[in-house]
Amino acid sequence: MQQIISLLMENKPGALMRVTGLLSQRGYNIESLTVARTLDPTLSRMTITVDVEPQIRAQVIKQMNKLINVLQATDVTEGPAVNRELVLVRVRTIQQSRTAILKEAEIFQARVVDSTVEGFALEATGDPEKLDEFIDVMSSYGDIEVTRSGIVSMSLDNKKLRLSPPVPRGAAEEVLELQGAD
Amino acid sequence: MSNLLSGAKILLNCLGRENVDCIFGYPGGVTLPLYDALYDHPIRHVLVRHEQNAAFAAQGYARATGKVGVCCATSGPGATNLVTGLVDAMMDSIPIVALTGQVSTKLMGSDAFQEADTFGITRSATKHNFLIKNIADLPQAIHEAFYIAASGRPGPVLVDVTKDVFQGQAHYAPVTEIHLPGYKVYSEGHNGQIRRAAQMIWESERPFVYAGGGIIAANASDALRSFVELLDAPAVCTLMGLGAIPSEHPNFISLPGMHGSYAANMAFSNTDLIIALGVRFDDRVTGRLSSFAPHAKVIHVDIDPAEIGKNRHADLPIVGDVKRVIPKLSSELRDLSPAMKEKNSAARQAWWKQIREWKEEHPLRPEISDSEVKPQHLMAEIDRLSGGRAIVASDVGQHQMWAAQLVRFNEPRLWINSGGLGSMGFGLPAAIGAQFARPDKLVFAVVGDGGFQMSIPELATIANHALPIKIVVMNNGYLGMVRQWQELFYNNRLSEVQLTSFPDAEKLAGAYGFTGRTVTSASEMPQALMAAVAEPGPYLLNVKVSPFENVFPMVPAGGALNEMVLRPPQPVEA
Numbered sequence: 001m002q003q004i005i006s007l008l009m010e011n012k013p014g015a016l017m018r019v020t021g022l023l024s025q026r027g028y029n030i031e032s033l034t035v036a037r038t039l040d041p042t043l044s045r046m047t048i049t050v051d052v053e054p055q056i057r058a059q060v061i062k063q064m065n066k067l068i069n070v071l072q073a074t075d076v077t078e079g080p081a082v083n084r085e086l087v088l089v090r091v092r093t094i095q096q097s098r099t100a101i102l103k104e105a106e107i108f109q110a111r112v113v114d115s116t117v118e119g120f121a122l123e124a125t126g127d128p129e130k131l132d133e134f135i136d137v138m139s140s141y142g143d144i145e146v147t148r149s150g151i152v153s154m155s156l157d158n159k160k161l162r163l164s165p166p167v168p169r170g171a172a173e174e175v176l177e178l179q180g181a182d
Numbered sequence: 183m184s185n186l187l188s189g190a191k192i193l194l195n196c197l198g199r200e201n202v203d204c205i206f207g208y209p210g211g212v213t214l215p216l217y218d219a220l221y222d223h224p225i226r227h228v229l230v231r232h233e234q235n236a237a238f239a240a241q242g243y244a245r246a247t248g249k250v251g252v253c254c255a256t257s258g259p260g261a262t263n264l265v266t267g268l269v270d271a272m273m274d275s276i277p278i279v280a281l282t283g284q285v286s287t288k289l290m291g292s293d294a295f296q297e298a299d300t301f302g303i304t305r306s307a308t309k310h311n312f313l314i315k316n317i318a319d320l321p322q323a324i325h326e327a328f329y330i331a332a333s334g335r336p337g338p339v340l341v342d343v344t345k346d347v348f349q350g351q352a353h354y355a356p357v358t359e360i361h362l363p364g365y366k367v368y369s370e371g372h373n374g375q376i377r378r379a380a381q382m383i384w385e386s387e388r389p390f391v392y393a394g395g396g397i398i399a400a401n402a403s404d405a406l407r408s409f410v411e412l413l414d415a416p417a418v419c420t421l422m423g424l425g426a427i428p429s430e431h432p433n434f435i436s437l438p439g440m441h442g443s444y445a446a447n448m449a450f451s452n453t454d455l456i457i458a459l460g461v462r463f464d465d466r467v468t469g470r471l472s473s474f475a476p477h478a479k480v481i482h483v484d485i486d487p488a489e490i491g492k493n494r495h496a497d498l499p500i501v502g503d504v505k506r507v508i509p510k511l512s513s514e515l516r517d518l519s520p521a522m523k524e525k526n527s528a529a530r531q532a533w534w535k536q537i538r539e540w541k542e543e544h545p546l547r548p549e550i551s552d553s554e555v556k557p558q559h560l561m562a563e564i565d566r567l568s569g570g571r572a573i574v575a576s577d578v579g580q581h582q583m584w585a586a587q588l589v590r591f592n593e594p595r596l597w598i599n600s601g602g603l604g605s606m607g608f609g610l611p612a613a614i615g616a617q618f619a620r621p622d623k624l625v626f627a628v629v630g631d632g633g634f635q636m637s638i639p640e641l642a643t644i645a646n647h648a649l650p651i652k653i654v655v656m657n658n659g660y661l662g663m664v665r666q667w668q669e670l671f672y673n674n675r676l677s678e679v680q681l682t683s684f685p686d687a688e689k690l691a692g693a694y695g696f697t698g699r700t701v702t703s704a705s706e707m708p709q710a711l712m713a714a715v716a717e718p719g720p721y722l723l724n725v726k727v728s729p730f731e732n733v734f735p736m737v738p739a740g741g742a743l744n745e746m747v748l749r750p751p752q753p754v755e756a
Binding site: 009017018058062065066068070167 | 199301302305306309310311313325329330357358359360361362363364365366367486487488491492
């Protein structure tokens, strides 16, 4: 079963590599991954979907929490969370099906983002299962091309974020002797 | 205070503020500006002969003192050569900081001369790493690196610095504070859990203390010792924890696990409570996990929350620094009612009696022959000369196991070996680092003929500094541990394990300007070892030992601890 992990991390080069490295090191394939900065531009929020054996899951989350750049890693698979995904679908179709496609799109609350003589480009959001169905339906009208965003998740839990305080380095009254100032 | 300084000088100032007195390194093109700044800087630089040994020497320094060891290498091959030493430090939780040069920012990613993706390559080899492309980030990163390396569960940290940062100029203001909001260090331990642990301990009839490298890392040996004495429980120290309790302490059993003693492994198999302190239930300790300590509940204290429950379920987990948690646990034990303490005293006496019987039944005793030198005999002689006080830096293999079984360590930080990664070639450079850190100590480099030949270049470093290291080569002419497994598990098909053409030790050491000698008989070995120790400078003693000796007891890979093989299979009589 897919595990959904939500991470709050520092927006720094290499931070993404550290998280994905933990998974690739164990040979896990990442099903989807989305990352973007948060309200605080120094931080990013990442959602990863990955298939990890149930008995290893807690260990993987602990290892992620150990990463210096990760402020918090949470398993949101079971917890109260909203999971959404966006899909863009291009469907090539014959003239006679155009109206039917628009009707279907309406049912799925999809929007037309482009329309040509060959067909449509449609945008839909929702939970992944709903999008699977939408894609299924669209493929019945002709050749389709699909780009999915991967899941973005928001936990509805009120988990407190615990951050470490600053650490002093060197004594405050320390008189520093600069070596060979230029 | 602020001053215009080059990046190289800023870096050295930061090292000075971290009380670095010694760097092990090897220069190169990209680190030229750094080495130019080092030229008239008071920090001592030790020129090793291969970057891998810079990392091992930095580890030897760190393991012998607890201070952060520092190594340095240039970009590309210099940095990639450090990698084994970094992974080794990662596995054994040793605090080192590696400084590497990187090609200039504008050349990065262009396959420039001596360019390697050090930041990417060392991601999984370090606790954390930094890539510094901007001189303004340099001081902060250096102080963060030292803090991360030494705090929490220690480990290696690498700082990759581009050449333009070394050469650039900036106003330098000393860093007085660092902030790593996502880096959590758990130290105190949960008081309620500690109280419950004390309760569990007094309720136990057959308590057993399992102490490891975490005790050494936390400098918690004294706390551990008072705890063990208060409880009067038997205790084992893992390969990484030897010396955490003095080997001569009456409560100390031995090393447990694959080559542990009968008593230690039987105790694991029969205890009803494991008190695990700074350990990680490594496969070399537990044997087949599903059969490990089947009757025991587990109290597991570790600073790293990811270790708890990783291999063995902890009935009572405590996340914290053993140095803080153990004294609290001791005081909780003292506070419990006398009735509680008396409750299981009869059962505990029976437990001790049983353990003593196991110890007497199959003690770890050196084999001694009149003619050839038995490797165990060699270790026993090293032990005699050390008296539990010398530093023994070991390589990896059979000699490592015999030394761990038979050499006493009455203080922490005397036994220096590559435990988790098992890196051959570790012993000699680690001895160099240890001797620089502890010039007052007698240092043995106990190595096999295989590992020694991986680190021969460092004989130059030893000669260069006249380090009085006693290099003892346990020479059986084989990659002994691999041969042992081929004998036992691969139908004695000895494939590529014979090491012929070992150099003449006298000539080899002589070529570097110090004394070397080869001994082949049991009668001359003790004298030769004493002469080596008496020599004021370095000494290479090549001891030809019986070639087919194997390490016992042995728990076959995947076997349970109580399925250990105690001695070599005897030929069946017709």
